[in-house]
Amino acid sequence: MKRLLSSITDGKGFDIALVAFPLGYLFLMSGLPLLYNVVMSFQEVDMFSLGSFWRPFVGLKNYRDLFAQPETLPILYNTGIFVAASIAGQFLLGFGLALFFWTNFPGASWLRGLFLVSWVMPGLVVGAIWNWILSGDFGVLNFLLRETGIIDGNIFWRSDPNFSLWAVIIANIWLGMAFNMILLSVGLSAIPKDLYEAAELDGANAFQRFWTITLPMMRSTIGAIISLGLIFTLQQFDLFAAITSGGPNNSSNVTQYWAWDLSFRQYDFAKGATISVIMIVFVMFASVVYVRSTRHEVRG
């Protein structure tokens, strides 16, 4: 008994205790709800059976029903577009900004800090601001496009089914760009300066240096940021709630918003859980990529 006690204050017992607390917390707060969600996707759930865990098991019926619904495939397609366009926009603009601030002109670090404002703001607030910018009649975006001659008539970003998804994508790119920029800036500054000098003396011009030094040295950072981007865009809910509410006619609806809509507005908990399970698979895939890319750091 004494040995057991002393091992807790000094030895293996202490290590186990240190690990046990966060693991217990993770299991309780993340693991259990996740499992509960998976179980629910195989059950028949309604308002009356919501309180009990032992509900009728229906196998894959929820999944079959879900894919029989006409809106499912368009919404999955929307989700794909939303994720791909958001990540591409956030990454490319973020990388561009990171490279821009990397030149270290006077005030660069101060300005870079200012960019973080977008990341600090709540999604709902960002959504409200973009509602004004995107507004069809008096929005500043339409004004700019019209004055520069790119469009002739106003685009009703939020109510036109051809543009509604893109309205949210534009706002989401703005929201995530700063985060991309900061992580990529860190990656850029971790590349030793003398590598560039060596490459310069070896005859490489600026483009060749970027292609043969910067990009390969940034591989793990880029892998990490794209998988984080996938996770964050699949989580993006506030902007949909604030800008389009998934409409009109599901033209801007995505899985994460639909799951909430089904569960908590239509009270079809089983289907909401089913969609969540499908999303879990995607996020797990992204997590594996993230963990692997941060593990394979190439340094000196």
Add this chain to the structure above:
Amino acid sequence: MTLQIELSGVNKYYGAFHALKNIDLAIEKGSFVALVGPSGCGKSTLLRSLAGLESISTGDLRIAGDLMNSVPPRKRDVAMVFQTYALYPHMTVEQNLTYSLRIRGASKAEMKKAAAEVAATTGLSALLGRYPRELSGGQRQRVAMSRAIIRNPKAFLFDEPLSNLDAALRVHMRKEIRMLHDRLGATSVYVTHDQIEAMTMADHVVVMRDGIIEQQGRPLDLYDRPANKFVAGFIGSPAMNFIPATVGADGLSLVTHVGEPQTIVLDRALDPGRTVTAGLRPEHLHAVDAGQGTFRFPVGIVETTGSATYISTATAPEITIVDTARRSIRAGDVVELSIRPSDVHVFDADTGIRL
């Protein structure tokens, strides 16, 4: 001899800071030049200016006769070996070596052949497939040099390349670099803060301090006839002893002001009564039997290394003597010394200029 690198009136300013002051330097084709000096003396700035990594503010820089002032580094055709080696961590040794060829658009076969040839001369043949992180310090050093050699550049620039190696390897690589230089018939500029490296490797040593060239010349000329007190103290190990003294009434001797006044004979005449600093190299001071020396000091510390005995006197300033004769001298003894008149250096007490 043709000049490979030529600097005339080169100045470099960082804002108000004057980093290089009116540098004139001519480097002959095929010579090995060492830039040496304490940290912050401008030697690295000078080297980086040759490479084009720093721009010079005024003056002319010519490489192989062409004005290079505003030519970007990649068009100067000089190769640099960095202190940190600056190997590309994401490339294998072979890819590191052939990077410059790949940039120039050489064919795969061409690159493979060139890499194999260079690797054979630097002993890297077995390591071509490895990544830099899998190499030892000495091997990385070799890769860095091979990467320079493969280009057959107009000049090799070395920026303290041996400072990250341990002492034994440093001595070994010193010889290896010099042998490579001779075999390639290359022109090399070598920056170091270690005067031993400069003396042993170079044909021509440039001693710098605070952005100016204090003295340049062949290593032994610098050792035998240092132009001023700074160069005298910098070149040679252990460092030269400096003793305050006055020129005697006959003008052919010095009266030292360390402890009791004592007399050192000179081989040339100076103004009688002038206040000077006498410079005596530790290896030129010979401990002799009682009655045979010209001056004597109480002994403070005796350190024996086997090959030589380092005797430090109990005086202020302390005087160091290197004795190779294994005399039984102990702390507290009085050591009697002699020095050849031609080995006595005399510097002006105020300006430090050689007299």
